[in-house]
Amino acid sequence: MSGKPNAPTAADAAVGKATGGGSDAAPGKAGGGRRPVSQETGHGVTTVHEVLEVGSPDMHIAEGYLPWQHAAAWTAVAAPFVAHGVRSLTQAVRADPDAKLLVGAAGAFCFVLSALKIPSVSGSCSHPTGAGLGAVLFRPPVMAALGSITLLFQALLLAHGGLTSLGANVFSMAVVGPWVAYGAYKLVRSATASLDEQTSLGGAVFCAAALGSLATYTVTSVQLALAFPDPASGFFGSFAKFAGIFSVTQIPLAIIEGLITVVIVRLLSRVNPDQLRRLGVLRRNSAAPAAGQATDASEEKAG
Amino acid sequence: MLAIDAAAYASPWRRVHPAVKGVFFGGLLVCALALPTWPAAPLVAAVALTAALGPARVSPRAFARAAWGPLLFILTGSLTLLVTVGGPQGAIAFDPDGPARAAEIIGRAAAAVCCQLLFALTTPLADLLPRLTRIGLPAALVETVALIYRMLFVTLDSAHRIQTAQAGRLGYSHRRAWVRSVGALGAALFVRSYDRAQRMQRGLECRGYTGELTVLVDELSLRPAAVSAAALPSVLVAAATVSYMFLGAGL
Numbered sequence: 001m002s003g004k005p006n007a008p009t010a011a012d013a014a015v016g017k018a019t020g021g022g023s024d025a026a027p028g029k030a031g032g033g034r035r036p037v038s039q040e041t042g043h044g045v046t047t048v049h050e051v052l053e054v055g056s057p058d059m060h061i062a063e064g065y066l067p068w069q070h071a072a073a074w075t076a077v078a079a080p081f082v083a084h085g086v087r088s089l090t091q092a093v094r095a096d097p098d099a100k101l102l103v104g105a106a107g108a109f110c111f112v113l114s115a116l117k118i119p120s121v122s123g124s125c126s127h128p129t130g131a132g133l134g135a136v137l138f139r140p141p142v143m144a145a146l147g148s149i150t151l152l153f154q155a156l157l158l159a160h161g162g163l164t165s166l167g168a169n170v171f172s173m174a175v176v177g178p179w180v181a182y183g184a185y186k187l188v189r190s191a192t193a194s195l196d197e198q199t200s201l202g203g204a205v206f207c208a209a210a211l212g213s214l215a216t217y218t219v220t221s222v223q224l225a226l227a228f229p230d231p232a233s234g235f236f237g238s239f240a241k242f243a244g245i246f247s248v249t250q251i252p253l254a255i256i257e258g259l260i261t262v263v264i265v266r267l268l269s270r271v272n273p274d275q276l277r278r279l280g281v282l283r284r285n286s287a288a289p290a291a292g293q294a295t296d297a298s299e300e301k302a303g
Numbered sequence: 304m305l306a307i308d309a310a311a312y313a314s315p316w317r318r319v320h321p322a323v324k325g326v327f328f329g330g331l332l333v334c335a336l337a338l339p340t341w342p343a344a345p346l347v348a349a350v351a352l353t354a355a356l357g358p359a360r361v362s363p364r365a366f367a368r369a370a371w372g373p374l375l376f377i378l379t380g381s382l383t384l385l386v387t388v389g390g391p392q393g394a395i396a397f398d399p400d401g402p403a404r405a406a407e408i409i410g411r412a413a414a415a416v417c418c419q420l421l422f423a424l425t426t427p428l429a430d431l432l433p434r435l436t437r438i439g440l441p442a443a444l445v446e447t448v449a450l451i452y453r454m455l456f457v458t459l460d461s462a463h464r465i466q467t468a469q470a471g472r473l474g475y476s477h478r479r480a481w482v483r484s485v486g487a488l489g490a491a492l493f494v495r496s497y498d499r500a501q502r503m504q505r506g507l508e509c510r511g512y513t514g515e516l517t518v519l520v521d522e523l524s525l526r527p528a529a530v531s532a533a534a535l536p537s538v539l540v541a542a543a544t545v546s547y548m549f550l551g552a553g554l
Contacts, residue, residue, distance in 0.1 A: 064415020
């Protein structure tokens with residue numbers, strides 16, 4: 001891939017940006033006017049609304065929606081998971097400085113994936129698509145750290161979710177979602193160990209993404225129900241109300257997210273099986289499905 | 304560029320130290336959350352919007368576009384407060400106290416969203432992130448966050464170009480194709496992100512990379528007087544709210 005004609009310029013631009021200081025990223029400098037210019041194509045601007053469209057309620061709890069006591073409590077609950085994730089992330093970076101850029105790439109990937117426009121019942125909708133896939137690829141502790149960073153960026157760059165409600169959102173989207181997804185993935189993987197690799201992987205990944213997404217939605221409903229209990233029936237009535245109103249969009253979304261994640265992992269296992277093997281997603285001894293990778297696979301077997 | 308970030312770079316308040324803006328909007332945010340919603344929330348929203356649309360010249364269009372998403376969530380969530388379930392009146396009944404409760408939450412959340420968004424619309428993340436080490440976050444973490452921020456726009460750009468190409472091939476014409484296209488987009492992004500990270504790594508090594516990504520941060524002066532001045536509006540809002548409460552109790 002490094003043989004592409006545009007490879008050196010892209011790498012130079014990126015490196016120049018990394019060492020050249022934050023202010024160079026300011027819009028308008030390259031274009032002369034006030035219109036921001038795309039860094040790679042040199043023309044036009046990627047506004048967020050081209051990549052995603054806010055068409056239906058997303059599940060990020062908005063700033064100020066939770067009473068401050070609840071916001072503080074959820075922050076306290078999420079903090080140990082995030083601290084653990086950050087520790088494993090910084091240890092990985094310290095042990096291998098080369099991993100730093102890969103972590104950066106993974107974080108940016110998670111953010112963009114969560115900002116993708118995916119089809120839904122009420123038009124299109126943004127949705128944290130990445131959590132299930134991220135948990136399978138990078139493990140839940142790392143995902144707690146990357147997910148928190150993604151949510152911070154979403155709050156400040158996309159106005160999805162708030163700063164005081166960051167703890168509550170981190171707990172539902174970066175802690176419970178990934179852990180449930182990872183648990184479902186491991187469970188289905190071991191249950192279908194006798195099936196062939198592609199079927200087993202597809203089923204496991206679908207369950208991981210769909211269940212992770214549903215878990216996120218359930219936890220958010222619990223958080224809202226605890227904050228606003230129903231005057232007559234208390235927590236359970238309130239939970240039914242919140243879960244009911246969000247289920248219209250969230251249950252179809254969970255299924256679609258599962259399907260999309262299966263497509264992603266199937267494509268990756270065909271295009272980039274070595275990377276997946278390194279991440280522990282594909283089994284070491286599994287034959288690469290694409291004919292082009294046959295030599296690779298035989299080398300693996302020989303070694 | 305994302306719309307909020309682009310607005311932040313163009314903001315006249317860009318040269319103001321992030322700590323000053325943080326104290327100003329953060330103080331108002333605390334007022335909105337901790338004080339009684341009426342009258343604190345409208346006061347906070349009024350002060351924040353006056354400052355933002357006046358001296359900070361935030362474009363009302365950019366603000367409205369950014370505020371749309373969270374407000375939609377707040378309104379949908381508050382709908383549930385209007386009804387009560389499982390009470391003596393039946394499975395689903397109108398709650399007479401519901402509108403007051405819903406209005407209180409909408410007021411509080413809308414004021415808080417104003418503070419959050421106006422901070423985001425006047426402060427570029429590139430100015431904010433390197434200073435996060437001052438409040439005690441580990442340097443390795445801040446560096447990783449800044450790196451993700453820098454790589455984000457290139458990745459977003461790739462996503463946009465892949466999406467345009469897919470749309471040009473009718474990749475989003477129906478739901479099945481949509482799912483397939485989004486899946487292909489995600490896979491291509493993963494491969495490209497890793498490939499780009501490895502190429503950047505090679506490029507950095509050729510320039511004597513030792514594991515440190517040093518970045519120039521714009522020097523912005525931070526005067527204690529500016530911080531105190533930034534804290535003043537929230538103190539005034541708090542004082543006005545408290546005196547209103549006392550007067551209300553006295554009458």
